[in-house]
Amino acid sequence: FSTISQLSSQQSTPPSFGIAFDIDGVVLRGNTPIGGAPRALRRLYDDSGILKIPFIFLTNGGGVRESKRALELSELLGVEISPSQVVQGHSPFKQLVNRFENELIVAVGKGEPASVMSEYGFKNVIPIDEYALCFESIDPLAPYKKWNTMEAAVNSARKCSIKSERVQAAFIVSDSVDWSRDIQVLCDILRTGGLPGSGEGPQPPLYFAHDDFKYQGAFPSERFGMGAFRIALESIFNSIHSEALKYTSLGKPNPVAFKNAEVVLKLLVSTLYHDHAHSGSHDFRTLYMIGDNPFVDIKGSRQAGHPWFPILTRTGVFKGDCHSNHAEFPANLVVDTVEDAVNFIMRNES
Ligand code: G3P
Ligand code: MG
Numbered sequence: 001f002s003t004i005s006q007l008s009s010q011q012s013t014p015p016s017f018g019i020a021f022d023i024d025g026v027v028l029r030g031n032t033p034i035g036g037a038p039r040a041l042r043r044l045y046d047d048s049g050i051l052k053i054p055f056i057f058l059t060n061g062g063g064v065r066e067s068k069r070a071l072e073l074s075e076l077l078g079v080e081i082s083p084s085q086v087v088q089g090h091s092p093f094k095q096l097v098n099r100f101e102n103e104l105i106v107a108v109g110k111g112e113p114a115s116v117m118s119e120y121g122f123k124n125v126i127p128i129d130e131y132a133l134c135f136e137s138i139d140p141l142a143p144y145k146k147w148n149t150m151e152a153a154v155n156s157a158r159k160c161s162i163k164s165e166r167v168q169a170a171f172i173v174s175d176s177v178d179w180s181r182d183i184q185v186l187c188d189i190l191r192t193g194g195l196p197g198s199g200e201g202p203q204p205p206l207y208f209a210h211d212d213f214k215y216q217g218a219f220p221s222e223r224f225g226m227g228a229f230r231i232a233l234e235s236i237f238n239s240i241h242s243e244a245l246k247y248t249s250l251g252k253p254n255p256v257a258f259k260n261a262e263v264v265l266k267l268l269v270s271t272l273y274h275d276h277a278h279s280g281s282h283d284f285r286t287l288y289m290i291g292d293n294p295f296v297d298i299k300g301s302r303q304a305g306h307p308w309f310p311i312l313t314r315t316g317v318f319k320g321d322c323h324s325n326h327a328e329f330p331a332n333l334v335v336d337t338v339e340d341a342v343n344f345i346m347r348n349e350s
Contacts, residue, residue: 014273016285017349018265019044019342020058020087023073025292025316026338027057030218031076035315036339038078043342045079054268055085058261058289060210060226060251060296062088063111063174065119084268089209089226089251090116090173092260096207097121104165106131106189108182109174109209116173126162132185134162135196139181167194169205176229183233191241203246210251212296216316252291253300258308262287286349290341292316294326302329309333311341 021027027037044053057073064072067083074081097120104124107113114127132138167189176182185196186206193201212225230247237245251257262284269282284307291297292313301310312318312331315338320326325334335341 012273014269014282015053015349016283017053017288017345018269018284018286019053019055019288019290019345020261020265021055021338022289022291022293022297022316023057023059024061025216026290026313028076029216029316032218033077035313035337040337040339040342041077041079043346049080051080051272054265054272056087056261056264056268057081057085058087058252058257060089060212060215061174062090062116062209063109063113065112065116066091084264084271087257087261087264089257090171092250092256093117093171093173093207093209094120096169100169103168104162104194106167106170108170108172108176108186110177111174113171113173117171128182128185131162131167132181134158135188138188138196139184141180145178145181164195167204169207172206172208172226172229174209175226179229179232182229183236186233187237187240190237190245200241203243206245206247208247208249208251210296211249212251212293214317216292222317252296253303255300255304258289258300258304262304262307288341288345290338292318294318294329294331298326298331299329311335311344313338313341 026035027033044051044055046052066086066088069086069088070081070083073086100122102123104126105117105122106128107117107125108128114125117125170186170189188196190203190206191200192198194204195201208226208230211227211230213227214222215225217223234245263280265284265287266280266282270280286309287307288309288311289297289301290311290313292315294312294317298310298312301308310331311333312326314320314322314334314336318326320334322336325331333344335344
């Protein structure tokens with residue numbers, strides 16, 4: 001793929017608006033494009049495939065590196081997406097590198113949670129799959145889990161050293177694949193100050209990429225997300241521990257996610273317009289957030305305030321009729337599909 005700057009070399013005046021697209025329930029369900037997403041995205045490039053409108057994907061999903069996700073999205077949606085246009089729920093974890101750079105941290109979730117964290121600069125990260133293998137019988141149900149084939153992945157020297165090294169933080173990077181084991185092992189880490197099998201100790205910090213209770217997915221009704229996993233973990237932890245679980249969730253609707261998205265869009269504009277002298281200083285009049293989840297996308301962009309303009313689609317979590325809005329977190333505009341949203345934006349901005 002060409003880089004963003006190669007794509008954009010002929011442009012001169014930066015537009016005063018940008019767009020953040022949610023992914024699940026807006027442009028994809030599972031791996032299937034929805035709502036005319038490929039056509040809608042093509043409108044943001046000129047005839048020679050040069051990006052003309054600054055846009056990013058702002059998703060709570062994740063589990064893979066942004067560069068890999070950019071390639072997957074490019075293939076699924078038929079336009080060239082650069083890694084700098086992909087902001088995932090776990091992308092703000094980068095900002096914690098200084099604090100945990102060389103500390104032992106455990107990464108949880110589907111996909112490649114440890115590679116994600118390593119790419120962000122964390123140097124001593126272990127996926128919970130491997131961590132659990134270092135402690136014999138930590139998961140008494142493991143022998144019944146037919147998919148457990150990882151035994152060979154951890155060498156025994158590493159096993160011994162990991163067992164005596166204190167875990168300094170746990171990061172839930174993406175959806176837990178094995179709730180029973182992950183809740184068990186996380187409770188072991190969190191109640192012992194990071195040394196499973198030992199006595200009680202101060203709770204190490206716990207970070208979630210996001211707190212989505214549910215998401216749309218490919219199944220007709222919504223699926224439980226990371227927020228549901230958090231409730232399960234918290235409820236069990238709180239019933240075995242005198243102090244309530246402490247945690248931070250960094251994805252949408254946390255204002256940090258929207259601040260970060262604005263910074264990423266500003267940097268994208270600097271790259272598109274070669275404005276390195278004023279890198280990241282562009283001011284947007286409007287940033288459109290196109291999402292399907294009122295409690296996440298709309299709540300977050302409303303809270304973030306200027307310059308955010310929330311648009312709600314009807315292809316995902318929100319299932320109201322075509323004249324309704326969400327009662328608690330109303331969007332500025334409700335549309336059927338992402339294509340309708342982009343058509344509105346292009347009309348509004350012309
Ligand atoms: O697991 C991902 C899901 O919770 C939400 O994804 O793209 O709708 O933010 P998205
Ligand atoms: Mg969504």
